[in-house]
Amino acid sequence: MPAVRLWLVTVLVLLLPGIASADSLPGPVARVVDGLGVDRNHVSVWVQRLGDSEPLLAHQPDTPRNPASVLKLATSLAALEGLGPDYRWRTELHALGPVRDGVLEGDLLIRGGGDPFLVTEEFWKLTGALRRKGVSQITGDLVLDTRYFDLPAEDPGAFDGRPRRAYNQPPHPLLVNFNAVSFEIQPTGEGSPRVAADPPLPGLALSNRLALQPGACGGFQRGVAFHVLENPGGSLPGVLLEGRYPSGCDDWRLVRTVLPVEDYVHQLFGLLWSQWGGDFDGGWRLGQQPEDDAAPLVVHESPPLGQILRLVNKYSNNVMTRHLKLTLGAERFDAPATSEKGRVAVLEVLQELGMDTDGVVMDNGAGLSRNTRITARQVAQLLALAWEHPWMPEFVSSLAIAGLDGTLQRRFDEGPERGRMHLKTGRLNDVAAVAGYVRPDEGGEPLLAVVLVNHPGAHQGPGQEIQEAVLRWAFRQ
Incomplete structure (x- = not known):
């Protein structure tokens, strides 16, 4: 199947209603979730091989969750599309x-x-x-x-x-x-x-x-x-x-x-x-x-936007992300920049790229908010669109690399996963989230992975353990 058709199938599947039941977590992941006492209904997961027509794992994919700083992915992709990687x-x-x-x-x-x-x-x-x-x-x-x-x-x-x-x-x-x-x-x-x-x-x-x-x-x-x-x-x-x-x-x-x-x-x-x-x-x-x-x-x-994005996403810089959103609004709707212009600009650009933004709550665009909402399916769709985007290299290289830099420097730093995941992390009180790309252990096409945990105390350790269980499972596929 030609690459363009594979991409279209991936995006169309991501628009379909929920595929898996609440009990669809694989054994290694389910044992971690249950062992931590985390309600499975407070966890959303999506794992899909890029180019495949169906996800390998879709658990609670259509429940709106607070993604914390994972929302920076939306602002980043919109800025790349709307401003260009050479914008200064x-x-x-x-x-x-x-x-x-x-x-x-x-x-x-x-x-x-x-x-x-x-x-x-x-x-x-x-x-x-x-x-x-x-x-x-x-x-x-x-x-x-x-x-x-x-x-x-x-x-x-x-x-x-x-x-x-x-x-x-x-x-x-x-x-x-x-x-x-x-x-x-x-x-x-x-x-x-x-x-x-x-x-x-x-x-x-x-x-x-x-x-x-x-x-x-x-x-x-x-x-x-x-x-x-x-x-x-x-x-x-x-x-x-x-x-x-x-x-x-x-x-x-x-x-x-x-x-x-x-x-x-x-x-x-x-x-x-x-x-x-x-x-x-x-x-x-x-x-x-x-x-x-x-x-x-x-x-x-x-420095150009392509370089700025590495600082935004690897180190999860909130105010820099908010500046991206405001600038996009000013460029699209004329200065002066306002928060509303920026919010509308980000959502419009993502819609033009083919993303379903229904129900997405942007707030400040950086994820530093109690009100932000997005589903795991929508984050996965964003990742699929970014992978096929002309500025995909700039987008992916802005993400933290497992065990090497940014917010992932001390995670997966000793195992085989080191260097094989490009991810955006997010954490607030009771929120732990991660999303990005995984190169599997056995080779083949990369996978996109999304884990959103909204559960009391998720930020204090349980959320990270669930993330790592999902990511290690994806790595072995």
Whole structure:
């Protein structure tokens, strides 16, 4: 049968109603599920050899489940189709005044374009490009143009009460370094451990009250309590680290968000500009350039989407995924980007590819939500479509490889499955999910596999055990 007909048969079968009963789990998988006390009705599984007309295993395939970060697969495929693997985000610098003898007599405007990977190194390149344009001094302020996204204010602690965790950082059109600071703790052998902030933002006060305590490494956050000290005077907040750090611990880093995005951009710009030998002591404000058609002084382009996807899926980066969704919405329906434009854009693109999106609940597109829903059949259909897509290599290579990298670096790292699975994982409280491709032990066509577990405590171990039972079973087919 020609390859195109095989693909059509696969996709059409994935659109049919449920094929297997609730008792269709193979023995090795059923024993694990039952032994863990997990209700079989809380587990959905789909395993199918690519090109086959029927699945090898379909258990509860049409029950909507929370897929956690497995939903990133939908956003990723839609972005590849809608934007292309060579798509790049632009961040622009505009001079809002004349430049004479190396002095910008006025403000510098930074126009955010939603770059999901404007990390410190990339921002350093941006400031360096300005320096190479001959600018050495800026007499005015930073003007931050954030019009590309039109989003309501978002409480970063609304999801789980942890507003300082980097995974809860909301999207922003001028997000730099994920708005995160890494606090690196280094035991010195005696006295207080050394603490250094990266990047060392000049206006961020850091207080170290850690003490070294004899003992093995362990404890919540290795005994480190992290506090953000709000300054009622209106200046930047400070950070306090206190507690007893076990002497048995090696160097460790605590990554947190501390500042509003605009303050972070202002602080990091000042730091990097001074490293380039530039002079700037202005403040910041929101605004826009007087004439939208004015040529930028500097344009910085992100790495291509195909490269960005590897960071999104291998390491399950939430805010980067949300930027993909927002950008797709802006490109499809014009700027400014909104959450609704992004949601509609992702679903429309997937429908155009041939996916049944009926009942799919996207929410933020990253899976960091209690409301997201999709069925195992729909995830399997997405994987089948991605396998036949022109950008299949970019899609598959973005997934974590069993035992080698990303979220799978420490899973399947010693058995024969190592290196033979490309998967996207997902985990929330009471949710454990995985989906991707398995190259079977005996060779032949790869299989696609989907496991969605929504059960109390699934994230604490049982979900992973069920996933691995299914994946090992698939590997032996």
